[in-house]
Amino acid sequence: MLDFNSRTTFEDHLNQRIDAALVGERAAVPARGYLGASRLGVACDRALQFEFTDTPRDPGASLVGRTLRIFEIGHALEEVAIRWLRASGLDLVTRTRDGGQIGFSVAGGRIRGHADGVVFGAPNMPALQVPALWECKTMNAKAWRETVAKGVVLAKPIYAVQIAIYQAYLEPALPGVSEHPALFTAINKDTAELHHELVPFDATRAQAASDRAVRILRATDAHELLPRIAHDPTHFECRFCPWAERCWRLPG
């Protein structure tokens, strides 16, 4: 006789195996050992320092399979966006000639970033001056609508910081990339709608991010713990922070 409950059991079992495999793959990836420039817009200095130093997350705050699946779906959708933009006529380059990522490495390799791409040609699109940095993000419908309504700088400041610092650090290798607005693409994962925005270079934002990176490197070298963002663990940032338990046990 058929066991009508077996589907659930099978489904759970298969999903557990998938997630266990993803978590295992993630655990096998060596710590990157540098400060990712894409993270310089993280709100809290201390959280960024924990991330840079590969400090273990609190028990119960490790990256779970579902989160890893969300990350991977984001990467896959980025590949789709590359195809769509190229189909529109853009000369979008996402790899160096030798197949590597387009990126930069500064401060003796301790600060690095990898761009999603650079637009080198935009025929019949005078608004898009090249070379232009291209950054792509995937979002749920709520976040996407907010980004459309407010623009990336207000809706997603962490991405605006990433764009500014990438433009600044890529300028020596790609002259003009900081003079031209970056092309920011946001994909609505729920509806497949696309949002494109031209983001002018903000030198002040880039400088602040660069100063922040130096501050984090210096404090870490001096074994100093950077200050918290808040005076209370119920602060919004702390409630979602994977180092909250550790952080609030340590000195302020």
Ligand code: SF4
């Ligand atoms: S718990 Fe709050 S203050 Fe501490 S590292 Fe996380 S975000 Fe920063």
